[in-house]
Amino acid sequence: MRLQTLLACCFISVTLVSGSTPRGVGIETKPLDELYKDAIAEGGDLIVKAGGDEKNQRDEVIQAFRERFPKINLNLTVDLSKYHDSVIDRSFNLTGKAGADIAQLQTLQDFVRWRGEGKLLAYKPAGFDHIPDNIKDVNGFYVGTNYFLFANNFATAKLTKAEAPTEFLDYLEPRFKGKIVSTYPNDDDAALFQFFKIVQTHGWEAIFKFLNQDVQFVRGTATPIAVMLQSNNSRSVTFTSGPGFTNGSTGFFQQLPRDDFSHIVIWAQRAAIFKTAEHPAAAKLFLNFLLTKEQQVANGGFSVRDDVPPQAGLKPLSAFAGKLDPPAFERFMLNRPVVERFKLQFEQLIGTAQGISPLDDDL
Template sequence: MSRLLTTALLLGQTFAYDTVLGFNSRPTVETRTIDEIYSAALKEGGTVTVWHGGDEKDQQDSLKSAFEKRFPGMTLNITVDLSKYLDSELDQQLYHNNVFVDSIVLQTLQDFPRWQQEGALLNYAPVGFDKVYPAFKDSISASWYGYSVFFWSLSWNTAKLPHVSNISSYSDFLKPEFKNQIVITYPNDDDAVLFAFYQIMQQLGTKWFDDLLKQNPRWVRGTATPFTILSGANYSQSATFTSFSGFNPGNNIKISFPTDANFVSWPQTAAILKDAPHPESAKLFHNFLLSSEFQKTLPLSARQDINSSSSPYHDIMHTPHTNPTAFARFMSDRVTVERVRFFFENRLGTAQGLSPLIDDI
């Protein structure tokens, strides 16, 4: 019966979306060297303003440091906030013809084809664009492309769970030893987490969710918050499956990947605004993002030809138990997204707590 209910709940996802070409869709293909673009950016003023999706203000400090170290004299003004808020604020800029952001890097993948169709994005292919997985980019207009593959893993603190040698499935979280030990992001507050639950319940049914609630998990806002809590000695919770920690998460933290349902992975997607006030600086930033030197530092590269040193997966397209193109299809089907969201809101209530960017947990 639970499987029938799950099927009724989850049916309706579309399986593809098409990019409709916007006006003047032919892209500019970059042929300059990185140093030539750097020189043009310095002459322009040496500043680039970027909005990056995330839920901790300092989440992209390492990107800022790497960019400014690589290009002395350049300033990367990077703002991190939830993608669902940044996209609506960008729409306001576009509506009022007052674009002051140069570049966006967001999780709201459904917005990029729309902005491309509206003529809001610059049709520009940085060096390395041809190496990006075709499914992660608009190959015709070059107006948007993934730069890094994000993913959720199963994560736990071995110091807090000394008797747990491994977690290999979502079903493991239903074992007695995880009672009161789980911390999870509200699925009705973050679309990537919503998609994680969507995929799990496609395989394990609504009974899995009912049994998860019996484990008395701690529900939080933000996808960085669970990892902060399970890592912290002052918190009792010790395990999660809704946080990104890379492949080398640190002392006492182990990660694994599920075998009983798919885990979420997607290309965090970037674009330059057509009316960016600092177009040369934005181009420099995007050429840096897709450069082999930077891509090799990422847990999972969006380029087919880059094998990140820390990654056990060298071909994300053929990694077991994940499909990095599925999240974009889910995000484009807003009817299904809202229907599934309200299922969880009905069970859990609205997400409680301040935005993770201002909450001290």
């Protein structure tokens, strides 16, 4: 059964009704300098909840924003998206407010739910018309700001490009036994979706063979790279991480498959401004900043804007039609019964995720 068909037939439909769907919300026309003035006049503060599993993952964005807008006090907190959304929901329950101005998270289903609950501000930042409809809300309640791609990664000190695996079945070869490090799929939904796709393509037998490869499971999607880079560690390959395409100078290299994309996932991280935002002008400034052409280029990889070319050496995302499908992850995330059932199947096989939060593990 095709993946999309399976998700559709298992989907329990929930109708989210909001009486506040706007009409005629236009795309932002103010330049950044004017938005900056508005944010200063508002008070100059900004609270952002950003999904991630390492405290420094947004440092480059924070630095670039602060250099460009030094009078804005940006308070950006990185935590697992599934924890950020819990804190935000609890804050709504306790105070009626989100406790943040803007959220930028992996939990795509939350934005659909928050939209239906009337908790998001309809806003279309500059460049909104250059972002595909399948990674944004067409009324402006949320928008994709950057693509994450989990693909094949290998440690360049331990393997050559020719030796590294590219297809999922490569990881099942005897030479990779004891060499694989993977994020716990029952601890991260993006990794879970990768294994879900593998089952749909290759069956559970392939999963059992994979687990027999003496795989080291870790918490967090940045942790596999850190483990691979340890010189005293035999682990050298992973596909549950998305550090981006490099020239190998960082000690690792990311590459796409030749044919089999069953173990690869790509999605656009969503961002939205809450209706209860105490600093809406600063939130608008931040969202516009994220979608500038300059910041999109700085992100590397594929841009969410169709007028910004991908990183040098990469084909356009459109060239991977049928292989890289960003909306597929959203469909999976919206289907919570399937997500939770599949998560428990993996928990039964490999146990609960072990270890402290990846933000605190010093890896």
